[in-house]
Amino acid sequence: MKKYLIILPLFVATVFLSCSDQLDRLPVDSLVEETAYNTVEDLQFGLNGVIGSLSYNYIIGFNSIFTDNTRLGVDNGGQDIGFNQQILNADTGGFSFGGGTLWNGRYAMINDMNRLLTASSSISPDPADVDTYNNILAQTYAFRALAHYELLLYYGFDMTDDSALGVPYVDYVSADATPGRNTVGEVLTGIQSDLDEALALFPAGTTDINFATPDFVTFLRARIALETGDNTGAIAYSNSLIADYPLASFSQYFAMFNEDADKTEVVFNFDNVQDFDYGINFFWNFSGQGPKFEISRELFDLYTDDDIRKTVVLDDAGDDASDLLVVGKYPINSNTLAINDFKAMRISEIYLIRAEAYAKSTQFDLAAADVLAVQTARHISTPDAVEYNSLLEAIEGIIAERRLELAFEGHRYTDIKRVRSITGDGIERLEDLGDCGGSVPCSLPSTSPKFILPIPSGEINGNTVIAEQQAPGY
Numbered sequence: 001m002k003k004y005l006i007i008l009p010l011f012v013a014t015v016f017l018s019c020s021d022q023l024d025r026l027p028v029d030s031l032v033e034e035t036a037y038n039t040v041e042d043l044q045f046g047l048n049g050v051i052g053s054l055s056y057n058y059i060i061g062f063n064s065i066f067t068d069n070t071r072l073g074v075d076n077g078g079q080d081i082g083f084n085q086q087i088l089n090a091d092t093g094g095f096s097f098g099g100g101t102l103w104n105g106r107y108a109m110i111n112d113m114n115r116l117l118t119a120s121s122s123i124s125p126d127p128a129d130v131d132t133y134n135n136i137l138a139q140t141y142a143f144r145a146l147a148h149y150e151l152l153l154y155y156g157f158d159m160t161d162d163s164a165l166g167v168p169y170v171d172y173v174s175a176d177a178t179p180g181r182n183t184v185g186e187v188l189t190g191i192q193s194d195l196d197e198a199l200a201l202f203p204a205g206t207t208d209i210n211f212a213t214p215d216f217v218t219f220l221r222a223r224i225a226l227e228t229g230d231n232t233g234a235i236a237y238s239n240s241l242i243a244d245y246p247l248a249s250f251s252q253y254f255a256m257f258n259e260d261a262d263k264t265e266v267v268f269n270f271d272n273v274q275d276f277d278y279g280i281n282f283f284w285n286f287s288g289q290g291p292k293f294e295i296s297r298e299l300f301d302l303y304t305d306d307d308i309r310k311t312v313v314l315d316d317a318g319d320d321a322s323d324l325l326v327v328g329k330y331p332i333n334s335n336t337l338a339i340n341d342f343k344a345m346r347i348s349e350i351y352l353i354r355a356e357a358y359a360k361s362t363q364f365d366l367a368a369a370d371v372l373a374v375q376t377a378r379h380i381s382t383p384d385a386v387e388y389n390s391l392l393e394a395i396e397g398i399i400a401e402r403r404l405e406l407a408f409e410g411h412r413y414t415d416i417k418r419v420r421s422i423t424g425d426g427i428e429r430l431e432d433l434g435d436c437g438g439s440v441p442c443s444l445p446s447t448s449p450k451f452i453l454p455i456p457s458g459e460i461n462g463n464t465v466i467a468e469q470q471a472p473g474y
Helices: 010-017 032-036 040-052 057-065 102-120 127-155 184-201 214-228 231-242 250-258 297-302 308-313 347-360 364-378 391-405 412-423 457-462
Strands: 070-072 266-270 293-295 342-346
Touching: 040 102, 040 127, 057 102, 057 412, 102 127, 127 184, 127 214, 184 214, 214 231, 214 266, 214 342, 214 347, 231 347, 250 308, 250 364, 266 347, 293 297, 297 391, 342 347, 347 364, 347 391, 364 391, 391 412
Parallel strands: none
Antiparallel strands: 070 293, 266 342
């Protein structure tokens, strides 16, 4: 049963749908959370609303259109073409889809979570409600950590340098605060503290993948470890998860995406519902399936015919022979709205996190084994042996496999960004395959300032502290 489509009382809905007032500094009633939340049930409604606002639309769309995973579609009439042209608009914090931005969306979510936590301190649950109350707090801490991590990943200066400028870490409610950037180390400390709080509060048996769980925490910590260069930690967290989750079989993988039916390898599932306007398919396609953006020819040709991912990634409306490569990973379904759940954390990603951490630790045989495990699960025939003899060879192979496995799942831009110091590569599109040319650039160098997103101009204009800390090049 879908869990987030809730008709809320007006006073609660107002809290959920309000802008991030501690960042936008809009007038607010400082007692609003105290009047909105009086019971554990109120807190549960609030939590459901917050999780429902966790849109991945910005991340999925940007990672595919800005990079080399898509090309201009035959039916594009100018929609979102600026992202394909790699134009980052400081007015919107780099990119915007459907009027929403990653910066504003995540900080609005953080604000709502801070209000929940503030209100919870004045509520004393009945003994029968203690587990529910603790779980609400655990969820809130876990998702606040996730939101700060995603902001740091896109807007922070350098995830591997604790002293580099990060993003504002906001764990309070204020109508007039003007937060500046915390350092990367300070933000990571806040994130890890929130994850510790979540682990301490989860009731026994918290396993619903549509919400945060202890495994959600471990998964996020594996991602953080990889991004920060903690290879030992990335391996340890990955080992813990791989022990408990199998890779989806050939048929299970197909059902997971084409039928939105199988969750065998899913650790966290964003349970999408109607009326939130989160139809992922429509980033690339019009409702009649005419493509605004298509799969890049380079990406499509990397899939072999016996790879189930090739069947999943190309929509039935597409045709390889006529070079119409319609994105089909989130297909139109019976409701015609493409309301597919987003599998935000999958165990195959963990295999590839561990492979990258092994490679960076010069354990090339183990790295190759993890890549081969993913390939074996996705191919009908037995894949060729995988062998790496250098760091560059291993990283190029692992990132290539991540491109195939995680296509249109919001990773390509950050993958290129993370390893560009090793590969020397930025974003490369192939003109001879029709993936670029004219107004669509074929290359973004690895040294480009566009690998750090700009703070939105509205924030810069209203916050004199952070105005001095804009990303380079904007």
